[in-house]
Amino acid sequence: xxxxxxxxxxxxxxxxxxxxxxxxxxxxxxxxxxxxxxxxxxxxxxxxxxxxxxxxxxxxxxxxxxxxxxxxxxxxxxxxxxxxxxxxxxxxxxxxxxxxxxxxxxxxxxxxxxxxxxxxxxxxxxxxxxxxxxxxxxxxxxxxxxxxxxxxxxxxxxxxxxxxxxxxxxxxxxxxxxxxxxxxxxxxxxxxxxxxxxxxxxxxxxxxxxxxxxxxxxxxxxxxxxxxxxxxxxx
Amino acid sequence: xxxxxxxxxxxxxxxxxxxxxxxxxxxxxxxxxxxxxxxxxxxxxxxxxxxxxxxxxxxxxxxxxxxxxxxxxxxxxxxxxxxxxxxxxxxxxxxxxxxxxxxxxxxxxxxxxxxxxxxxxxxxxxxxxxxxxxxxxxxxxxxxxxxxxxxxxxxxxxxxxxxxxxxxxxxxxxxxxxxx
Numbered sequence: 001x002x003x004x005x006x007x008x009x010x011x012x013x014x015x016x017x018x019x020x021x022x023x024x025x026x027x028x029x030x031x032x033x034x035x036x037x038x039x040x041x042x043x044x045x046x047x048x049x050x051x052x053x054x055x056x057x058x059x060x061x062x063x064x065x066x067x068x069x070x071x072x073x074x075x076x077x078x079x080x081x082x083x084x085x086x087x088x089x090x091x092x093x094x095x096x097x098x099x100x101x102x103x104x105x106x107x108x109x110x111x112x113x114x115x116x117x118x119x120x121x122x123x124x125x126x127x128x129x130x131x132x133x134x135x136x137x138x139x140x141x142x143x144x145x146x147x148x149x150x151x152x153x154x155x156x157x158x159x160x161x162x163x164x165x166x167x168x169x170x171x172x173x174x175x176x177x178x179x180x181x182x183x184x185x186x187x188x189x190x191x192x193x194x195x196x197x198x199x200x201x202x203x204x205x206x207x208x209x210x211x212x213x214x215x216x217x218x219x220x221x222x223x224x225x226x227x228x229x230x231x232x233x234x235x
Numbered sequence: 236x237x238x239x240x241x242x243x244x245x246x247x248x249x250x251x252x253x254x255x256x257x258x259x260x261x262x263x264x265x266x267x268x269x270x271x272x273x274x275x276x277x278x279x280x281x282x283x284x285x286x287x288x289x290x291x292x293x294x295x296x297x298x299x300x301x302x303x304x305x306x307x308x309x310x311x312x313x314x315x316x317x318x319x320x321x322x323x324x325x326x327x328x329x330x331x332x333x334x335x336x337x338x339x340x341x342x343x344x345x346x347x348x349x350x351x352x353x354x355x356x357x358x359x360x361x362x363x364x365x366x367x368x369x370x371x372x373x374x375x376x377x378x379x380x381x382x383x384x385x386x387x388x389x390x391x392x393x394x395x396x397x398x399x400x401x402x403x404x405x406x407x408x409x410x411x412x413x414x415x
Contacts, residue, residue, distance in 0.1 A: 011410070012406060015410075016406075020381065020383075021402070041303075041304075045303055045304045048310075048313045049309045050409070050410075052308070053309070053360065054363075054378050055267070055274075055315075056267070056308065060267050060270050062265075063269045063283055067265075071290050072258065074287070074291055075254065075257065075291065184258045
């Protein structure tokens, strides 16, 4: 093998790298090549592409829906607030219990850790789950930006209908936060009245005709609501 | 399975931070990636955890996908496989496998080269079958089951250096077969 041109030698190294066969004591050198040598990077990629087809031959296996929900929670916006989403991972497993409890109230009011600038308001996260378990939304209330972010993790509006987001404070009627005509997630500014809610903020999602509820209150099926206690109003 | 172009589009949008596109990518590819993780880890719950970690890496590195010169599915499978193998080896290996986050841009492949690489990839199965049986099995074991030289030497009951020589010869033959 000593008479092989360098490129061939490197190509075997590339293959071993792609297979994960390089020993711990040699991996740093290989990694340095990968950082610095575009030709070597191409060789590794070529092997990865050749070999990945072995993975394509495997019979697909559907993951459980909980994996998707947890994943979405891990990549929700706000990841710049390090630490918060790790805490959200607490509802691994707990989510299953919540379905059993029918009225799922999974609430993690999260105050930002001290090192974060104090002008950031807290984020509140909750999950809205229909009693039948066929509809789920992860909701985040950002009191810094006065926005509600929602991501659908299960279910959808029926054909020809849209989703509408509602909110209210204690003892108040539901007020429309906004329409959610399509897409898996939506970002809605909170209406003035809702921003002023202090204490328990209730969020809900209903399905409505295109254009939203004609009555100003939920008119279609309300998939579910969730109460978020301890919401503070800024300043 | 979605087409190459659809996956390219979803990955490109995910790279710009489009979560809907990322969720679409997950829906289109997760059953495949779970199969890859399950093959390595042999345990459903570990495999689902590894797959979820893989998608977090995919989300965080989606903007780097283009520079690696991969096709979308091979890039996703590579990340899922490496993540699963890291988990498999967590007790013996401290160095994580590559997730492409630090890799230099590959030499630019022309569309023609990419097409060749794509058709090459489809031949891997046929070419592995052409190899001597043990060598083909060793390469499959290394790739699909995450076996090390040591594992393979034990499995085939040969000295470590013999295994290394076998596998390297197998790889050379594989490359020659695939470039025919």
